[in-house]
Structures are given as structure tokens and as C-alpha cells.
Amino acid sequence: MRPLPILLCAAWLAAFASVASAQDEDLVRRDHLSVQLVAADRAVVPGGTLDVALRLVHDAHWHTYWLNPGDSGLATKLAWTLPEGASAGPIRWPAPSRLPLGPLINFGYEGDLLLPVRIALPATLAPGDTFSATVKASWLVCKEECIPGDASLSLALPVAERAQPDPDWSARIGAAIAAEPPRVDWPARIAREGETIVVAVEPAGAELDAATLEVFPLPTQVMATARGRVAAADGGGLRIDTPISDAFVELPAQVDLLLVDGAAGARRAVQVSAAAATAPLPSAAQGGDAGAAGGGDGVGLLAALLFALAGGVLLNLMPCVFPVLSLKAMGLAAHAHERPRARRHGLLYLAGVLAAFAALAGTLIALRAAGEQLGWGFQLQLPWVVGALALLMLAMGLSLSGVFEIGGGWMGAGQSLAGRDDGRGAFFTGVLAVLVASPCTAPFMGPALGFAVTQAPGVALAVFLALGLGLALPIVLLSFAPALAQRLPRPGAWMQTFKQAMAFPLYLTAVWLLWVLGRQVGVDGLALLLAGAVALAFSLWQLGRTGGAWRGVGIAAGFAGALAALVALPAPGGAGAAPARADEVAWEPWSPERVASLRAEGRPVLVNMTAAWCITCLANERVALSSDAFQQRLAQTGTAYLKGDWTQRDARITEYLARFGRNGVPLYVLYPAGGGEPDVLPQLLTPDLVDAALTRAAQR
Amino acid sequence: MMRIASLAAGLVLALGSVTVHAKAQVGQPAPAFTLTDSNGKTHSLADFKGKTVVLEWTNAECPFVKKHYEPKNMQTQQGEAKTAEVVWLTVNSGAPGKQGHVDGAGANAIIASTGGQQAAYLLDASGETGKAYGAKTTPHMYVIDGEGTLRYAGAIDSNPSADPADIPAATQYVRNALADLAAGRPVAVANTQPYGCSVKYAN
Numbered sequence: 001m002r003p004l005p006i007l008l009c010a011a012w013l014a015a016f017a018s019v020a021s022a023q024d025e026d027l028v029r030r031d032h033l034s035v036q037l038v039a040a041d042r043a044v045v046p047g048g049t050l051d052v053a054l055r056l057v058h059d060a061h062w063h064t065y066w067l068n069p070g071d072s073g074l075a076t077k078l079a080w081t082l083p084e085g086a087s088a089g090p091i092r093w094p095a096p097s098r099l100p101l102g103p104l105i106n107f108g109y110e111g112d113l114l115l116p117v118r119i120a121l122p123a124t125l126a127p128g129d130t131f132s133a134t135v136k137a138s139w140l141v142c143k144e145e146c147i148p149g150d151a152s153l154s155l156a157l158p159v160a161e162r163a164q165p166d167p168d169w170s171a172r173i174g175a176a177i178a179a180e181p182p183r184v185d186w187p188a189r190i191a192r193e194g195e196t197i198v199v200a201v202e203p204a205g206a207e208l209d210a211a212t213l214e215v216f217p218l219p220t221q222v223m224a225t226a227r228g229r230v231a232a233a234d235g236g237g238l239r240i241d242t243p244i245s246d247a248f249v250e251l252p253a254q255v256d257l258l259l260v261d262g263a264a265g266a267r268r269a270v271q272v273s274a275a276a277a278t279a280p281l282p283s284a285a286q287g288g289d290a291g292a293a294g295g296g297d298g299v300g301l302l303a304a305l306l307f308a309l310a311g312g313v314l315l316n317l318m319p320c321v322f323p324v325l326s327l328k329a330m331g332l333a334a335h336a337h338e339r340p341r342a343r344r345h346g347l348l349y350l351a352g353v354l355a356a357f358a359a360l361a362g363t364l365i366a367l368r369a370a371g372e373q374l375g376w377g378f379q380l381q382l383p384w385v386v387g388a389l390a391l392l393m394l395a396m397g398l399s400l401s402g403v404f405e406i407g408g409g410w411m412g413a414g415q416s417l418a419g420r421d422d423g424r425g426a427f428f429t430g431v432l433a434v435l436v437a438s439p440c441t442a443p444f445m446g447p448a449l450g451f452a453v454t455q456a457p458g459v460a461l462a463v464f465l466a467l468g469l470g471l472a473l474p475i476v477l478l479s480f481a482p483a484l485a486q487r488l489p490r491p492g493a494w495m496q497t498f499k500q501a502m503a504f505p506l507y508l509t510a511v512w513l514l515w516v517l518g519r520q521v522g523v524d525g526l527a528l529l530l531a532g533a534v535a536l537a538f539s540l541w542q543l544g545r546t547g548g549a550w551r552g553v554g555i556a557a558g559f560a561g562a563l564a565a566l567v568a569l570p571a572p573g574g575a576g577a578a579p580a581r582a583d584e585v586a587w588e589p590w591s592p593e594r595v596a597s598l599r600a601e602g603r604p605v606l607v608n609m610t611a612a613w614c615i616t617c618l619a620n621e622r623v624a625l626s627s628d629a630f631q632q633r634l635a636q637t638g639t640a641y642l643k644g645d646w647t648q649r650d651a652r653i654t655e656y657l658a659r660f661g662r663n664g665v666p667l668y669v670l671y672p673a674g675g676g677e678p679d680v681l682p683q684l685l686t687p688d689l690v691d692a693a694l695t696r697a698a699q700r
Numbered sequence: 701m702m703r704i705a706s707l708a709a710g711l712v713l714a715l716g717s718v719t720v721h722a723k724a725q726v727g728q729p730a731p732a733f734t735l736t737d738s739n740g741k742t743h744s745l746a747d748f749k750g751k752t753v754v755l756e757w758t759n760a761e762c763p764f765v766k767k768h769y770e771p772k773n774m775q776t777q778q779g780e781a782k783t784a785e786v787v788w789l790t791v792n793s794g795a796p797g798k799q800g801h802v803d804g805a806g807a808n809a810i811i812a813s814t815g816g817q818q819a820a821y822l823l824d825a826s827g828e829t830g831k832a833y834g835a836k837t838t839p840h841m842y843v844i845d846g847e848g849t850l851r852y853a854g855a856i857d858s859n860p861s862a863d864p865a866d867i868p869a870a871t872q873y874v875r876n877a878l879a880d881l882a883a884g885r886p887v888a889v890a891n892t893q894p895y896g897c898s899v900k901y902a903n
Contacts, residue, residue, distance in 0.1 A: 071836040072898035074860060102901040104836055140763075140862065145799045146897040148763045148862035220893040246724075246834045247854055247893045 030149040032062040032141045037153035040173040043160035044131050047123035053114040053173050054137050063108040064139045066096035070106040070225045074140040081134040085122025092116045092180040095260045095269035105225035114176035129159040175695040181258050181269035190255050190274035191281050195244050197223040200281040202237035209261040215240050216258040221247045231284035239284050251276050266681045266693045305466045312470020315437045323502035345426040346479025352430020353472040361464035365457050381649045383569045386517045387529045393510035400503035404544030519612040525570045532565025590644035602674045604639040604697040609667040612647040617666040624685035637698035672697040724833040726890045730850040731832040735822040738807035750846045752786045759800030759838040760810045763862045764896035769814050771864045778817035790818045793830030798900035827901040837896035843877045852877035854892030
């Protein structure tokens with residue numbers, strides 16, 4: 001036989017072998033896991049590189065270890081046998097998880113894991129050759145018991161002029177390489193303070209979620225394996241306090257650490273080098289304690305209260321709230337010289353806010369206690385409430401536009417409906433602020449309120465009141481600090497213009513509420529309410545007139561018309577109600593049965609729980625869940641995309657939310673391919689985050 | 701309720717890890733203990749005042765323990781200790797129902813089958829002593845001097861693996877620590893990262 005046919009035959013065999021190796025049948029069975037050596041290419045080029053990966057498919061609840069295994073265990077090791085001139089790089093570890101074993105903690109991996117390695121190929125290879133590599137992989141696989149295992153795995157690839165990516169593995173290995181935490185040069189210092197190891201880090205240009213942040217030290221004998229305590233540091237950055245390792249001897253000059261944050265499945269990780277500190281590290285900022293020590297995947301009470309407070313402050317800037325409150329602030333500025341009255345008004349305003357929140361929370365808690373499947377935002381699931389809020393926005397807008405004025409005189413009317421100059425006006429402003437704020441679910445409020453309603457009534461009430469306190473805080477501060485109030489622009493004729501301009505955010509809020517209403521009751525119901533809106537406008541126009549024979553009748557008839565429209569609104573889900581369909585991405589309606597059947601097929605499933613009145617949900621869909629790239633990634637990974645619409649009450653969705661410790665939307669749950677624990681994505685999505693999560697879920 | 705339960709569990713976990721974060725520190729008095737051995741005899745650390753004591757955490761079914769018992773590395777060092785009048789105590793903190801948990805008869809069967817040379821095999825099913833020392837792995841080794849001061853804590857040797865073939869090339873930390881103590885020297889390597897299976901404490 002001549003050499004050429006032999007070579008061709010060998011190449012064909014090698015190619016066949018590599019195709020076959022892409023299949024799961026090539027997994028080698030060992031105790032409690034299956035193992036395989038996979039390559040990103042089907043053919044290699046001389047002098048190039050080849051990305052390969054050790055694939056470990058763990059039995060459920062069994063795990064192998066990261067390079068620092070934690071309290072016990074042993075890192076997986078690879079020993080390569082390669083042809084002359086070829087060399088293998090180190091394992092490119094993905095970020096590990098904390099795996100508790102009784103009181104001990106291990107750092108490792110479960111599920112379907114790829115450990116990528118880059119092999120540099122010798123330039124002396126020639127097309128037509130076969131490149132062979134053998135690795136002896138050894139690992140310790142543990143559930144509670146541990147079993148050491150090893151396997152000798154080989155691959156043989158033809159050498160060609162051009163690399164030929166393996167469609168089965170190149171994307172998955174590429175994603176595994178991308179999952180290696182990138183090294184960043186964030187300023188980081190480490191020091192021993194008694195029995196604690198303190199890390200101070202300044203995330204440059206990145207937001208770290210202190211609530212979920214975890215630190216994994218690469219070296220042993222520095223810090224204990226328990227999750228550290230994360231707090232904002234005085235002067236910026238974060239401070240992480242971790243107990244010292246029992247085996248601590250001395251602090252190395254430099255300690256490499258992984259910083260990992262984000263919910264499982266959407267974790268982001270970076271590697272930083274912390275230099276031994278030469279000066280004392282900053283202490284934790286007062287009240288900046290954001291992270292929980294130890295386990296517990298939920299939000300602690302203190303964190304929930306802080307979230308609620310911050311969320312409340314943020315609410316002041318929402319388009320539905322800002323017009324009302326900015327005018328209130330102007331009013332305070334005008335009365336800054338009358339300190340006792342300003343203070344009294346501030347306190348009455350606070351009382352109004354807190355009373356409204358207490359009433360809202362009390363209703364929610366009482367209904368839940370009575371067995372109703374309700375969650376935060378429940379008030380917007382009732383069409384008549386949405387309609388009433390739309391009419392309220394319209395009325396306030398008309399008032400600001402000057403169609404009518406309550407209380408007369410521009411000083412008082414500078415605050416219009418909510419701006420009555422007496423104490424009742426201040427209290428009413430507080431109630432109104434809560435009413436208009438309720439649709440604007442600030443991102444911070446979701447977790448805090450989700451936490452709240454699952455708690456004992458006292459705790460739930462405390463969280464709602466913290467939210468109210470946050471909402472009231474700016475105005476209360478202004479009323480108590482005249483110096484601050486005087487910094488606001490002096491009242492003058494310009495306020496008239498400002499007041500009129502502020503009408504427009506309110507009109508827009510009304511439009512948005514009407515859109516939500518249209519989703520709930522269809523176009524007929526919407527037209528009915530619009531007729532009611534006209535009647536209301538008529539009534540208010542009459543109110544604004546100074547005389548006229550039939551003025552009283554006009555006002556009454558208009559109000560009656562608006563009220564009748566509200567009462568006559570059809571039940572939710574009535575004829576013509578359109579399902580929420582915000583984009584063209586292919587999705588299916590959510591149902592528990594559909595999730596179960598898709599999972600049984602082994603497909604990854606992304607569940608999106610949304611509602612038309614949820615701004616965060618809509619923003620996420622715009623930003624991260626409607627792009628072409630997203631659609632392509634869905635198709636590529638075979639991920640089924642299911643949407644549950646909570647615009648109207650739905651007990652099954654409420655129950656599903658509760659399973660994930662939530663009581664409101666948005667909720668994004670990603671089930672990995674081939675079964676396994678679902679991951680909950682954060683409430684604020686970015687395209688990169690979604691892409692990474694989908695890629696990862698498809699790999700399991 | 702679920703949330704409260706998980707918070708509570710997290711808290712317990714945190715406290716648990718604090719507990720396992722040892723009260724035993726090299727250079728400090730070793731935690732006192734009183735345990736019953738495989739023959740029903742009670743031993744306290746205070747009983748051994750004036751003698752060097754070695755504590756060896758064990759679980760006969762753990763591959764890392766087997767690594768040192770099958771080629772007799774552990775028994776050889778136990779025998780050396782006996783000759784040098786060092787008290788070698790094997791401790792089992794495995795909780796009932798967990799892998800490696802034994803009663804007195806089970807422990808004696810292991811001593812017989814392995815040819816163990818330890819002075820006593822102590823039963824710590826509650827895990828109290830293990831947690832006091834911060835014992836994390838099997839094996840996990842401690843050396844206590846005649847004054848009751850902890851002088852070494854960590855691994856049996858320098859080669860974290862489950863392969864007996866790695867023993868000859870490894871530095872035997874416990875043997876070296878005993879030699880340092882016998883010679884009146886400070887222990888050169890006094891604190892190392894232990895390796896092995898997790899100690900099977902009760903959940």
C-alpha cells in the first residue's frame with residue numbers, strides 16, 4: 001500500500017474519532033461522575049493553539065473541587081502527555097461555589113463542568129500528521145463521602161492547513177473559557193486585624209452587589225472558608241471581613257482573590273490581587289452593612305429595611321411623584337421663614353405618607369392572612385384602581401395647567417390639589433404621594449417588599465413604614481432645615497411656568513396607566529374610561545369658572561360621569577383584553593405544566609414573570625430580552641422562553657413567585673439543560689448577563 | 701416561615717463555622733477534653749501532663765486515611781511514638797449514621813485489622829472535641845507538649861493527595877514536629893493546611 005491512502009485513512013479515522021468524541025456516549029463512567037476529554041477543533045494547525053476541556057458530569061449532589069478546595073477535599077489535577085514541542089497551559093477554573101458539609105465548607109462544582117486548558121502546538125507539525133494528546137486526570141468526588149478517581153483520556157486530531165471548529169464543542173468550550181474570572185487591576189489591600197482577615201477593594205468602574213458578594217481566596221492558610229461580612233467602606237469601596245484561617249501562619253505579600261457576585265446562574269466573577277496593607281484599612285461605613293455573614297440566600301431584615309428606605313428616597317424622582325413633591329418643596333421654600341409651621345407641615349406630611357403605607361400594607365397583610373394570593377402591586381391588578389389613578393393624574397395635571405385651582409391664589413395653588421396651605425393639605429400631600437408612587441416600583445423595592453410580605457405582620461409593616469420614611473425623607477428634611485430650603489430657588493413668577501410644565505409628566509403617567517388599563521380590560525373598557533376622563537375634565541373646567549348659572553350642576557354631572565365610567569369598567573380579562581406582547585421574540589405563555597414538560601425534554605427554560613404595570617419588567621424586556629442577539633442565543637442554546645403575565649391577579653403565578661421567595665415581579669428563572677437546580681437572575685438585567693446565563697444554562 | 705427558617709439555618713451555619721473555627725491555636729493551651737476509648741476507659745488531656753500527646757482524627761473508610769494506613773505510614777509513626785513515650789490518641793468524631801462512625805467494638809476491629817499502635821482510640825460521636833480543636837479533615841493531626849500547649853496543627857505530611865505512592869517524597873510534618881520537641885527545639889513547621897475527607901459531624 002502506498003503511504004497516501006494510509007494517511008487519508010488515518011485522517012478519516014481520526015476525524016471520525018473526534019466526531020464520535022463529541023457525543024455523550026464517549027463519556028467514561030467512574031464512581032459518581034462521568035468524564036470526557038473534548039476539543040474545540042476537529043483539525044489543528046501547526047504552531048497554533050488548541051482549546052480542550054476536561055468534562056466532568058457529576059451525579060446529582062456530588063462535587064469535585066476548585067484549586068483551593070476549602071476545608072477538605074482536593075483540587076482536580078491534570079497530567080499531560082504531549083508530543084515533543086507541545087505544551088499545556090493551566091486549568092482555567094470557573095468561579096466555584098460554597099458547598100456546605102455540616103459545619104464545614106468546600107469550594108467546588110456540581111453538575112456538568114468543563115475545565116478548559118489551552119495547548120500550544122509545535123510548528124513542526126505538518127498537514128496530514130495526527131496530533132495526539134493524553135491526559136491523566138485525577139480528582140476527588142464527594143457528596144459526604146469522598147472517592148478519589150482518575151482516568152486516562154486521549155484525543156487524536158488531524159493536522160490541517162486551517163483549523164476546523166467542532167460545532168459540538170467550540171461554543172461550549174469558548175463559553176467555559178469566557179467564564180474564567182478575568183484578572184482586573186482594582187486597587188485591593190489585605191490585612192490581619194486580630195482574628196479577622198480584612199480585604200479592602202475599590203471596584204473601578206464596576207458595581208458590586210454587596211448583598212451577594214462572595215470572596216474566594218486562591219491560597220489556603222489565609223482566611224477561613226466562611227462567607228465574609230461585606231460592608232461599604234469609609235471613603236468608598238468595600239470592606240470584607242472574614243475569620244482568619246485556623247492554619248494561618250503569616251500573610252503573604254500578595255493574595256489573589258476571586259470576587260463573585262450576582263445570583264446563582266448570573267454570577268459575575270473577577271480575580272484581584274490584594275497587596276498586604278502597609279497602612280490601616282478603612283473601617284466599615286456607618287450603617288453600610290450590606291452583606292450577611294454565613295448562609296441564607298434571602299434578604300436579612302436590616303438589609304430589607306435599608307433597601308426599603310433607599311427605595312423610598314428614589315421614589316421621589318419618579319415621574320409620577322416628582323411633580324407633586326417638587327411643588328411641595330417649593331411651597332416649603334416659600335414658607336421657610338415660618339419655621340414652626342414648616343415643621344408642623346413636614347411632620348403632617350410624614351404622618352400622611354406613613355398612614356397611607358400602613359393602610360396599604362395592612363390591607364395586603366390582612367388579605368394574605370385571609371388566604372388571598374396577592375403580592376406587591378396587587379392594587380394595580382384591579383382595573384378600577386388603575387382607572388382611578390389615571391383620572392387622578394389627569395385631575396392633578398389639569399390643576400397644574402391652570403384649568404382649575406383649589407384654595408385660590410397662586411401661593412396656595414402653587415401646590416394645587418395637594419398644596420392646600422393648611423395642615424390637612426400637608427397630610428393629604430403625603431397620602432397622595434403614596435398613591436401616585438405605587439405604580440413606580442423602584443428596583444430596590446422588589447426584594448425588600450418580597451421579603452416583607454412573607455414575614456410576620458410586624459416585620460412586614462416595619463419594612464413598608466421604612467419605605468414610607470424614605471419617601472417622606474426629602475420633604476421632612478427640607479421642613480426641618482430652613483437653611484436647606486433657602487437654597488432652593490426663590491419663589492417668583494417663574495414658578496407659574498414651572499408648575500404648568502410639571503403638568504406634562506402627569507399627563508404622561510396618565511397615558512401609561514391608560515395603556516395598562518387597556519391591557520386589562522380591552523379597547524372598549526379603555527374607551528369607557530376615556531369618556532369618563534372627558535366628563536371629569538368638563539367637571540373641573542366648570543369648577544375653575546368663576547360664575548355661571550349651571551356651574552354647580554355641571555360640576556356634579558361631570559363627576560358623576562367619571563364615577564360611572566369607573567364603576568362600569570368591565571372585569572379584568574374581559575372581551576378584547578390583549579395578552580401582554582411587547583416584542584417579537586418568540587415566547588410561550590407560562591404554565592407549570594409547560595415548564596415541567598420542557599424540562600422533561602431536557603431543554604433549558606427561561607421563565608419571565610412580568611406585568612404591564614411593572615416598569616422594571618418593561619425596562620428589562622427592552623434592554624435585555626428583545627434584541628436580535630437575545631433571540632439568536634435562545635435559538636442557539638435551544639432555550640424555551642416562557643412568559644407569565646401578572647398584570648392581572650393569578651394565584652398560580654403568585655404561588656410560583658413565593659417558591660423563589662418573591663412577592664412581586666419581575667422574576668427571571670433559568671432552568672439549566674438536562675435538569676438541575678434553577679437559577680434566579682437579578683431583577684435588573686443587562687444583555688451580557690442574560691447572554692452569559694443562557695450560555696451557561698445550556699452547558700449543564 | 702421558609703425565609704425565617706433559611707435565615708435561621710444560615711445563622712446556625714455561621715455559628716457552626718465559628719465553632720469549627722478552632723479554639724485550638726498553636727502556641728496556646730490545647731482545649732481540654734474527656735473522652736471514652738474503644739474499651740470503655742475514660743481519658744482526659746490532663747491525665748497526660750508531662751507527656752507529649754498526638755491527636756489523629758480518623759475515619760477508616762476515608763481514602764486519605766487509607767492512603768496512610770494501607771502502606772502502614774500511620775502505624776509506623778504510631779509505633780515510633782510509643783517507643784518515644786509519646787501518647788498517640790486516635791479520635792473519631794464521625795456522627796452516628798455517618799460514614800466511618802464506629803462504636804468501641806468497631807474501633808477495636810479496625811485497630812486489629814490495621815495493626816494500629818496508638819495508645820487509645822477515642823470516641824467523639826458528639827463531635828464536641830473535634831469542633832473544639834477545629835478538626836476539619838481525616839486525617840487532621842495535632843501535637844501537644846507536656847505542658848498542655850498545642851505545638852503543631854495540620855496535615856500529616858506535605859503532599860495533599862490520596863495516592864500512597866506520594867508518601868515517600870512527602871515531608872512528614874508530625875514526625876518532624878515530634879523530633880523538634882524531643883530535641884527541645886521550636887517546631888519548625890507548626891501550622892499547615894490539613895487535607896483529606898471532611899470530618900463527618902452531625903448536620
